[in-house]
Amino acid sequence: MALTHRSSNLLKPLSAAVLRRTFSTDTITVETSVPFTSHNCSPPPRTVETTPAEMMSFFRDMATMRRMEIAADSLYKAKLIRGFCHLYDGQEAVAIGMEAAITSKDCIITAYRDHCLFLARGGTLVETFAELMGRKDGCSKGKGGSMHFYKKESGFYGGHGIVGAQVPLGCGLAFAQKYSKEEHVTFAMYGDGAANQGQLFEALNMAALWDLPAILVCENNHYGMGTAEWRAAKSYAYYKRGDYVPGLKVDGMDAFAVKQACKFAKEHALKNGPIILEMDTYRYHGHSMSDPGSTYRKRDEVTGVRQERDPLERIRKLILSHDLATEKELKDTEKEIRKEVDEAIAKAKESPMPDPSELFDNVYVKGFGVEVFGADRKEVKSVLP
Amino acid sequence: MLGIVRGRIARGGVNASSLQKIRNQSLIYASSRSYSSASKEMTVRDALNSALDEEMSADPKVFVMGEEVGEYQGAYKISKGLLEKYGPERVVDTPITEAGFAGIGVGAAYHGLRPVVEFMTFNFSMQAIDHIINSAAKSNYMSAGQISVPIVFRGPNGAAAGVGAQHSQCYAAWFGACPGLKVLAPYSSEDARGLLKAAIRDPDPVVFLENELLYGESFPISAEVLDSSFCLPIGKAKIEREGKDVTITAFSKMVGYALKAAEILAKEGISAEVINLRSIRPLDRSTINASVRKTNRLITVEEGFPQHGVGAEICACVVEESFEYLDAPVERIAGADVPMPYAANLERMAVPQIEDIVRAAKRACYRSVPMAATA
Numbered sequence: 001m002a003l004t005h006r007s008s009n010l011l012k013p014l015s016a017a018v019l020r021r022t023f024s025t026d027t028i029t030v031e032t033s034v035p036f037t038s039h040n041c042s043p044p045p046r047t048v049e050t051t052p053a054e055m056m057s058f059f060r061d062m063a064t065m066r067r068m069e070i071a072a073d074s075l076y077k078a079k080l081i082r083g084f085c086h087l088y089d090g091q092e093a094v095a096i097g098m099e100a101a102i103t104s105k106d107c108i109i110t111a112y113r114d115h116c117l118f119l120a121r122g123g124t125l126v127e128t129f130a131e132l133m134g135r136k137d138g139c140s141k142g143k144g145g146s147m148h149f150y151k152k153e154s155g156f157y158g159g160h161g162i163v164g165a166q167v168p169l170g171c172g173l174a175f176a177q178k179y180s181k182e183e184h185v186t187f188a189m190y191g192d193g194a195a196n197q198g199q200l201f202e203a204l205n206m207a208a209l210w211d212l213p214a215i216l217v218c219e220n221n222h223y224g225m226g227t228a229e230w231r232a233a234k235s236y237a238y239y240k241r242g243d244y245v246p247g248l249k250v251d252g253m254d255a256f257a258v259k260q261a262c263k264f265a266k267e268h269a270l271k272n273g274p275i276i277l278e279m280d281t282y283r284y285h286g287h288s289m290s291d292p293g294s295t296y297r298k299r300d301e302v303t304g305v306r307q308e309r310d311p312l313e314r315i316r317k318l319i320l321s322h323d324l325a326t327e328k329e330l331k332d333t334e335k336e337i338r339k340e341v342d343e344a345i346a347k348a349k350e351s352p353m354p355d356p357s358e359l360f361d362n363v364y365v366k367g368f369g370v371e372v373f374g375a376d377r378k379e380v381k382s383v384l385p
Numbered sequence: 386m387l388g389i390v391r392g393r394i395a396r397g398g399v400n401a402s403s404l405q406k407i408r409n410q411s412l413i414y415a416s417s418r419s420y421s422s423a424s425k426e427m428t429v430r431d432a433l434n435s436a437l438d439e440e441m442s443a444d445p446k447v448f449v450m451g452e453e454v455g456e457y458q459g460a461y462k463i464s465k466g467l468l469e470k471y472g473p474e475r476v477v478d479t480p481i482t483e484a485g486f487a488g489i490g491v492g493a494a495y496h497g498l499r500p501v502v503e504f505m506t507f508n509f510s511m512q513a514i515d516h517i518i519n520s521a522a523k524s525n526y527m528s529a530g531q532i533s534v535p536i537v538f539r540g541p542n543g544a545a546a547g548v549g550a551q552h553s554q555c556y557a558a559w560f561g562a563c564p565g566l567k568v569l570a571p572y573s574s575e576d577a578r579g580l581l582k583a584a585i586r587d588p589d590p591v592v593f594l595e596n597e598l599l600y601g602e603s604f605p606i607s608a609e610v611l612d613s614s615f616c617l618p619i620g621k622a623k624i625e626r627e628g629k630d631v632t633i634t635a636f637s638k639m640v641g642y643a644l645k646a647a648e649i650l651a652k653e654g655i656s657a658e659v660i661n662l663r664s665i666r667p668l669d670r671s672t673i674n675a676s677v678r679k680t681n682r683l684i685t686v687e688e689g690f691p692q693h694g695v696g697a698e699i700c701a702c703v704v705e706e707s708f709e710y711l712d713a714p715v716e717r718i719a720g721a722d723v724p725m726p727y728a729a730n731l732e733r734m735a736v737p738q739i740e741d742i743v744r745a746a747k748r749a750c751y752r753s754v755p756m757a758a759t760a
């Protein structure tokens with residue numbers, strides 16, 4: 001799992017042996033929280049195989065994601081992050097479980113709630129914070145911002161601001177995979193709000209018609225911005241909305257359920273074309289940093305989910321019940337992660353803003369020496385290489 | 386020959402045996418056409434078809450996608466014969482879902498393929514415009530070079546004949562405004578071949594604005610243009626006719642009108658220089674300015690709506706760079722500021738005619754008839 005290795009260059013060696021301990025790769029069997037509900041297909045079993053090493057990496061990676069999003073919240077309030085900032089805390093299990101089931105040759109595309117997916121696909125904390133703060137060392141060199149993270153070499157295609165657009169794009173990725181005869185799949189992720197978009201059904205129709213290896217993943221956090229799912233959709237059984245396309249409803253707060261579902265979906269898509277996965281998940285923050293998230297839902301609901309279904313707590317309980325680590329060791333890991341994140345932020349803050357000359361970079365791949373102008377064309381102009 | 390073939394397709398349905406017959410006939414036609422007459426001529430339709438064929442043959446990543454491009458042989462027969470030659474994986478018939486298939490095309494381009502997405506007319510591109518602009522044009526910039534989009538969106542643009550308001554809009558100005566896009570508008574068969582090949586080979590998203598009424602027009606074509614490696618540069622205009630008294634810029638169908646206007650003007654002693662823009666974005670400002678510095682007068686001609694049109698940009702750029710050289714205000718000839726009417730006489734008034742270009746050129750040369758009093 002890329003995340004665990006990637007953050008090691010920010011680690012200082014600790015005296016506690018916990019993080020250096022190699023966890024065994026013996027199989028442990030866990031059960032998903034609830035059985036899968038299916039539409040037009042037979043659901044996979046709820047027993048999932050895992051290993052101590054995987055369980056520990058799930059914990060570590062989700063804790064890193066959680067810490068990163070909370071840190072981003074503070075940076076936004078300190079006005080170091082501008083514009084839009086959509087946080088993923090609460091939904092970590094979807095990113096982690098999916099990553100565990102696939103390879104970097106499979107593609108993922110999502111909308112604007114993309115920080116943790118970027119991390120799961122091999123992005124670093126420094127790249128994330130630098131991009132959020134609009135600095136040169138950001139993954140998009142400061143030119144994209146929160147909603148436009150990409151990592152093409154590990155199959156992460158962004159990072160899209162227009163609700164629903166990423167679904168046809170994802171089906172296009174799957175089209176290319178099939179065209180090139182790769183044995184890989186694309187996960188096109190969208191929310192319950194985007195699930196009503198017409199272009200989604202257009203793309204799904206074509207994916208089904210042409211047997212594209214496309215997996216549509218609805219991250220149903222039950223609110224499209226401020227609108228609850230039952231106020232926006234006549235049918236909010238999103239896993240059934242594909243009609244002839246099979247679907248699976250998954251507990252998105254259970255990383256093992258997500259892993260099992262994604263594994264199942266990948267096998268299905270390679271043989272039979274598209275499938276829909278509905279991840280029943282929840283976001284603790286509001287839609288974005290400008291939404292307190294409390295005008296359209298009760299505080300009790302949020303705290304209730306945190307207590308009953310938090311993905312991090314589930315893994316913690318599993319680890320403790322299997323005696324893979326002690327409570328103190330897990331707390332120490334979290335402290336260490338906090339330190340890592342703080343160091344990444346400090347490093348990102350040191351990164352400079354892009355050079356003014358970079359304003360005109362990357363407009364085209366091939367600019368033919370065309371002239372390009374700034375606001376006052378007599379004052380600022382350049383040539384596109 | 387082609388007419389018979391086309392007629393057959395238009396009249397009957399296309400079933401397996403008639404498809405085979407058509408294929409045989411078009412093969413015979415293709416092989417005999419080049420040598421049948423002394424001066425080689427080619428229709429714009431054949432120019433586009435041959436360009437697509439050659440680029441698909443040269444690069445297995447190139448594929449064609451759109452409504453009726455495969456079995457129907459293309460709504461305007463531009464993709465005729467391609468399905469038989471390359472198969473349904475590379476010539477993809479889509480449902481009538483522009484937003485969906487434009488998005489799928491862009492996604493395929495993200496992953497390294499080279500799609501040529503056809504809009505049956507550019508009026509339907511409005512259904513997909515979010516993908517053209519936000520998913521294609523801006524991606525290379527937003528990702529700081531990680532995600533490039535080597536896609537071509539092509540199809541007929543602008544007014545046809547009698548098709549009414551919803552099927553007649555010219556999109557050159559809208560797409561021409563967007564950084565990250567390249568926008569091309571061929572006129573002749575040479576333009577069609579060279580620019581389409583350049584567009585398909587280009588690593589950036591290209592909007593390729595054809596014209597339905599030009600598809601059937603024949604143009605003389607040299608052996609160089611017929612060569613499969615022939616390519617025209619993007620961003621360079623062509624001086625179709627040299628002159629010294631007034632510059633007329635035009636693109637697509639209006640180039641033909643401008644050339645006819647130049648002949649009429651020549652008889653009256655006005656030597657007009659006609660520039661075929663070829664490229665709306667990047668705009669060849671240096672050719673335009675060099676011409677205006679020579680002639681000192683400028684008429685811009687376009688079919689589209691006048692406000693915020695291509696002519697407005699050309700006028701501004703000439704005023705900025707060659708103001709002292711202008712001997713007369715820049716004149717704009719454009720479509721009327723109305724949705725396209727259906728009645729033939731009104732339709733005629735809604736689109737520039739040759740006499741409009743002649744009149745404007747005379748005005749710029751201070752040789753005009755007195756202007757009508759305005760309200």
